[in-house]
Amino acid sequence: MSECVERPSRRILLKTLAGGAGLALAGSRIGEVLAQGVAPAVVTADKLRPQLPGGVMSGDVTATSGIVWSRADRPSRMIVEYSTSERFQTFERRIGPAALESSDFTARIDLTGLPPGADLYYRVRFQDLANEKALSEPVTGRLRTAAVSPAKPVTFVFSGDEAGQGWGINERFGGYRVYEAMRRESPDFFIHSGDQIYADGPIQSEVKLPDGTLWTNLVTEAKSHVAQTLDDYRGAFAYNQLDANKRRLMAEVPFLVQWDDHEVRNNWYPGQQIGAAEKRYTTRAASLLAARAKQAMFEYNPFRINQLDPEQVYRGFQFGPLLDVFMLDERSYRGPNSPNRQTRLDDESAFLGPQQTAWLKASLKNSRATWKVIASDMPISLVVPDANPDVPKGTYEAWANADDGAPSGRELELAEILRFIKRENIENVVWVTADVHYAQATHYDPSRAKFTEFKPFWEFVGGPINAGTFGPNDLDTTFGPELRYVSVPKDNPQNQSPAARQQYYGRAKIDPASRAMTVSLHDLDGKSLWEVTLNPEA
Template identity: 50%
Template sequence: MSTLRIPRRAALLGAATLAAGSQSRLVFGQGSAPGVIAAEAARPRADWGAATGDVTADRALLWSRADRTARMVVEWSTDEGLRNATRLRGPWATEATDFTARLDLTGLPADAEIFYRVSFAGPEAGAPLSAPVLGRFRTAPAARRDVRFLWSGDTAGQGWGINEAWGGYRCYETMRRTGADFFIHCGDTIYADSPIPAEITLADGTLWRNLVTPEVAKVAETLAEFRGRHRYNLMDRNLRAFHAEVPQLWMWDDHEVTNNWSDSKVLDGRYTEKRIAQLQAMATRAFLDYAPMRPHGADEQERIYRRIGYGPHLDVFALDMRSYRGPNGPNRQEAAGPETAFLGEAQLRWLLAGLRESRATWKVIAADMPIGLQVPDGQDAAGRPMFEAVANGDGPALGREMEIAGLLSAIKAANLRNIVWVTADVHYTAAHRYDPARARYRDFAPFWEFVSGPLHAGGFGPNPPDDTFGLEVVWQKAPDGRINVSPAEGGQFFGEAVIEGRSGALTVMLKDMAGDTLWQRSFEPERG
């Protein structure tokens, strides 16, 4: 395995200074924190940084935000000083998208370090450009080389916001230092249902002090409040620096709307808006405004699930376990129907077709939540337990489990190999092996699922396993039953995977906020 590629931060700092055309030193992806330094009246500002998403061998989706109506201007080059840069006129950032803008860069060279700067030009003739935001990313390889990717989820949950005295979103800085090719955010990119207070008293009596904005002081109900949640995270310096240097593959889960939402969700007394569909509409618009995600065609503009190829060794299938599900309930139906839907028929067909077509060595399925852990969602009117995820307690495949059973059986029937699942959601980290020899439902081939999170939220777990698909907890680290454990106690986690270019071997590491490897295992690809 080749030596870890360290980000070329010193060189990038030099490029930033050159691009700024001044003696100031700009940090990659930074500028001033929103609302901290007064803006020059004549110039737009781009204080929310920039991000790239859905990067392939020849394309990258570039996202940024202005503070007013302005046109996006992008320059990119394979030269770190941005000499001989290609200059592109991007779209207008307007109030309709909360002044966010995105540009799909095409025709990029494969396996190349791409340096870029984003500026915004106001609508007035001769208006000066905003100060530039700088970033870099690497395109996917066309030939075999080592590939390193990360995954996790859950940012700013349970009231744990930006505590600058503690170091802000520290896990993002740890991940940035890995030099990863890209990052999969498995959902809960915001916590729209979790107000962030100014202070929280920790177990030792000390105070955790959050930055607070009006939009995070209550549950999000309006489009402005959902958008404000996304802007809040971009106030964190670590997160902006991470976005500028590590391409993203965003998914969503429940907290982008509200906790455990489905069509059956009954909103609590904190909400004046009681229509879950109305909340979903506002949350979807805000998520699509802020996600560095390439949109689908006109008939599928709100589609989240997609496939991203990253070289000959890797295809990532990013799922949407939220948008097509039936209502949460006891999840014990004996016959399939609309209420047992989880991925939904169209997404299932897409996933199986993509897995069959894939020629990549490894097929990574990125999921919002684990398959075999019980995730409760209260009780129904009859006092029966309700479930949020797939699992519904030990026993045969019932309810949503029938859909997953059909998927796993189809994978086995097609003799598809080297499939692994990565996920987050449960706020601890674990390595799971699913084995038909241990299972109640046995028509599938063994596979692994790796869980990691949260990035910056309360710690929970562990969750009880379900025996339907023979889940074996090979390893886990959790708060042992305590709830909403502070990030100050260190229980923030992410996963890191490396695919070796020559052999195709996959090494999976589960890591903590300090970057220490807690569990690691390597897997040789099955051939034939």
């Protein structure tokens, strides 16, 4: 890591920071002050400085790179400094993009050339573009790059489903407590398994609980109605960043995020027209809503944008010889929700679609990591009906179709993937997911299945982060599932508030010596509820 600024760069930085506005400090003094990590004392009033209302966040890390994200409150330029030293004794500086209205003042930098398997410390500032003397206070964060050494353990956490069913940020309850529990795990990264927002779930200031007490929500205008405009979707993402627990995790742990339905609207699919029975929407085209929602999602997350397909959500990450992670997109390429009983795989029965399926197969085959984790935003065998008021009964939303028979509908695509894994002898594939708002561990074995051309595997369900608790869902037995743990009883009341303490996340730890993966499921305060140690094959 080089010294903070070389002589020529200092002059360039001075020009960038001063913008020709005639800073009172000499260039050498500015370099000295910045090297100490302090903003120039030209503008001191906080209201005149840019603010960072959403904090900072990192994500999409590799062995040598990571995205750093933040958001300002006005037109301003992003500046990032990073170091292997928490005290920033030496550091590098990157001058980033302008945060403008066109991106809701969000900005990101892809830091490259980082040391593998290292803790990197960073701090973000914004320089006001209308008043270039005004520089924000620095906001600090940390990210861990992927290890390349087999001696390094790997730990990650996973969960999903945030601010659903009207259960928002209750500061009296402690906010989104799952985020604080996950932060204490000090994981290498966090998989957000979807439903990052509930765009279709307005939040009121108070909700009366069954025991007569009140659940009190932090409220914003954007969350007072369903999201339809681009600014509505942006406001829903900004709402969750008001939670202090989430901002702390964002600042300390890289995020790998995917989406599910509630980033747009419950159970949406491409080409859907919202029916007249759904009275809350004036925009009826789900694809139009989804385009706005996806733009907001990309703006508010540390995605590394695919230059060949800037809207692509599915992607893979390598965490050294122990782990590869494959993030799926089960929204963008699916066919319509239906009874899900098609007898052949085509556009109507697609879930991942042919291009993403081919990518997943090739990625699994080419992986040399011990463990291959598939992050699916929906579970495999749990039956998820589409209960929207504008769809017929007997319509299904996920892979399963509740017939307990040979694969049909979307199950055909899954059967093709599982058959490929067996044929290519791909070992140690594990699935993680969320969506159903309770925790579960499921083991799949062909000896129990209607379809038998696959290797035994595990699936783990986390969530919700902060939403209503539901379940347990019915189980479709096509792929031979056996429940090993379910966090809620069969007669559990539906839509339990977070006050019922039925909020969950999963944690996986891979031991570098044995290469075993230990997966555990936890409650909202981090208590371990169940765990299993999986020994690798081959």
